[in-house]
Amino acid sequence: MNRIIKIIFLDILKNKIILAYTLILAILSxxxxxxxxxxxxGLLTIxxxxxxTVPLVSILFATIYLYNSTEFIELLLSQPIKRKKIWLxxxxxxxxxxxxxxFIGAGIPLLINAPDSVGIMMLVIGCLITLVFVxxxxxxxxxxxxxxxxxxxxxxxxxxxxxxxDGLILYLLFQFSDYPIEKAxxxxxxxSPIDLARIQILLHLDVSAMMGYTGAIFKDFFGTSLGLLLSxxxxxxxxxxxxxxxxxxxxxxxL
Amino acid sequence: xxxxxNIYKKFGxxxxxxxxxLSFKKGExxxxxxxxxCGKTTLIKSILGMVIPSKGDILFNKKSILKEFKxxxxxxxxxxxxxxxxxxxxxxxxxxxxxxxxxxxxxDEDLVKAFELEKIVDKQMRTLSGGTTQKVSAxxxxxxxxxxxxxxxxxxxxxxxxxxxxxEKIIKEKEKGKLILITSHLLSELDDLxxxxxxxxxxxxxxxxxIADLLESTNEQKISKAIAxxxxxxxxxxxx
Numbered sequence: 001m002n003r004i005i006k007i008i009f010l011d012i013l014k015n016k017i018i019l020a021y022t023l024i025l026a027i028l029s030x031x032x033x034x035x036x037x038x039x040x041x042g043l044l045t046i047x048x049x050x051x052x053t054v055p056l057v058s059i060l061f062a063t064i065y066l067y068n069s070t071e072f073i074e075l076l077l078s079q080p081i082k083r084k085k086i087w088l089x090x091x092x093x094x095x096x097x098x099x100x101x102x103f104i105g106a107g108i109p110l111l112i113n114a115p116d117s118v119g120i121m122m123l124v125i126g127c128l129i130t131l132v133f134v135x136x137x138x139x140x141x142x143x144x145x146x147x148x149x150x151x152x153x154x155x156x157x158x159x160x161x162x163x164x165x166d167g168l169i170l171y172l173l174f175q176f177s178d179y180p181i182e183k184a185x186x187x188x189x190x191x192s193p194i195d196l197a198r199i200q201i202l203l204h205l206d207v208s209a210m211m212g213y214t215g216a217i218f219k220d221f222f223g224t225s226l227g228l229l230l231s232x233x234x235x236x237x238x239x240x241x242x243x244x245x246x247x248x249x250x251x252x253x254x255l
Numbered sequence: 256x257x258x259x260x261n262i263y264k265k266f267g268x269x270x271x272x273x274x275x276x277l278s279f280k281k282g283e284x285x286x287x288x289x290x291x292x293c294g295k296t297t298l299i300k301s302i303l304g305m306v307i308p309s310k311g312d313i314l315f316n317k318k319s320i321l322k323e324f325k326x327x328x329x330x331x332x333x334x335x336x337x338x339x340x341x342x343x344x345x346x347x348x349x350x351x352x353x354x355x356x357x358x359x360x361x362x363d364e365d366l367v368k369a370f371e372l373e374k375i376v377d378k379q380m381r382t383l384s385g386g387t388t389q390k391v392s393a394x395x396x397x398x399x400x401x402x403x404x405x406x407x408x409x410x411x412x413x414x415x416x417x418x419x420x421x422x423e424k425i426i427k428e429k430e431k432g433k434l435i436l437i438t439s440h441l442l443s444e445l446d447d448l449x450x451x452x453x454x455x456x457x458x459x460x461x462x463x464x465x466i467a468d469l470l471e472s473t474n475e476q477k478i479s480k481a482i483a484x485x486x487x488x489x490x491x492x493x494x495x
Contacts, residue, residue, distance in 0.1 A: 001357060003354050003357070004355065004361060007354070009352060011340075041256075065440075068341075069340070070338070071338035071339055071340055071341075072339075074305070074334075074338055074356070075338070075339060075348075075352075076301055077304070077305050078305065078327065078330075078332045078334070079355055079356060080324050080325055080326070080327035080328040080353065080356070081324060081355065082324045083324070083328075181408045253305055253307075254266070254300075254305070254306040254307060255300070255305045255306070
């Protein structure tokens with residue numbers, strides 16, 4: 001397995017897009033931390049990076065990379081290698097490269113400028129979000145053979161989690177504002193990895209004081225160590241389930 | 256060595272393979288022929304595990320290949336259209352496959368020399384012509400001294416010189432007692448290579464005969480004429 005991961009990893013590192021991604025992350029983080037003495041603004045910038053840029057780049061890059069590796073996968077399949085191993089190596093190689101890019105670009109400035117629990121928390125969540133969207137990319141690329149369709153699905157997925165899901169939640173909140181739905185909201189957030197990440201980070205920032213009653217309920221739940229554990233395991237499920245479905249599909253795919 | 260038992264394959268509603276039963280033994284050189292779209296490549300890909308049959312089983316050395324992968328160590332496959340990562344060079348591809356196989360066997364580099372691949376080692380795959388890509392595919396198929404060679408349209412796209420080199424190599428391997436499976440449209444090219452012939456049509460096996468039997472039963476000297484005769488008889492039967 002290691003040999004294939006290494007080949008894929010080195011192949012991705014040669015890719016200029018991933019270098020540009022690292023560079024942009026680094027410029028954004030360093031400049032936002034450099035603007036003020038207070039690290040709060042910098043943290044908010046990185047929060048936005050984690051919530052929008054990281055998911056978009058991870059899912060798009062991974063989907064396109066997978067479609068471009070069709071030939072490579074075909075070549076590997078005629079060799080004595082398990083299908084599971086090929087797919088897993090691709091996932092690990094891609095994830096490793098994307099996480100490394102995020103770590104160098106945003107993680108290092110985070111650790112230097114905010115070396116406390118919030119900084120580490122954001123770093124971990126950023127890495128998890130990267131993995132979630134790489135896994136979703138595997139799912140979207142196995143669903144269809146058509147490259148344009150596959151990339152379309154990936155973009156729709158990102159759009160849904162980054163923007164539409166919030167809209168739906170707002171709609172629900174207004175529609176059912178007469179009912180005590182705060183507890184139900186906690187359950188609903190589990191259906192979006194980006195929301196899980198957002199709530200978890202916001203609760204650890206000072207701005208959480210401004211979130212009102214719902215914020216208090218969230219803090220009651222996600223603020224405890226049990227809630228923390230739960231939201232991390234939910235994020236992990238968001239990695240495992242999409243990847244596992246794609247793995248089963250890949251095992252039965254005709255090439 | 257390879258046994259194919261009641262294989263069916265459907266792509267959606269299209270039946271590509273319909274109850275195929277075949278068995279291949281060591282030391283045979285078998286030609287798989289038939290019109291376009293008759294299921295030759297699908298059959299080959301099923302043996303390689305790239306296509307998963309809807310029903311039926313394939314045995315390799317008496318063991319089922321479904322969900323297996325180790326057996327592919329003993330197969331060298333040359334695809335009809337070799338598709339390789341665009342930006343890798345010829346040298347990198349060969350090195351990568353060597354690393355992946357990680358075999359301690361002696362490598363068979365006859366074709367590397369015969370096709371003079373050293374000259375194009377630094378060329379990227381996307382810059383190669385179709386024929387040169389086929390040379391790389393052929394080299395990779397023979398590189399690890401496999402027991403079974405599966406060649407899908409091996410001489411299509413090769414120039415006469417290269418295709419002669421490849422044919423000589425195939426004969427040499429056949430004499431070593433390996434099983435060789437070839438699909439081709441050019442019957443004339445196969446005359447001096449093959450020992451058995453399988454004719455497929457619409458996903459079924461029309462006939463599977465040794466060359467000697469085939470020539471005897473049709474009173475012909477050449478394979479191409481013998482097959483033409485059989486097909487003519489068949490279509491006559493259908494018309495009457």
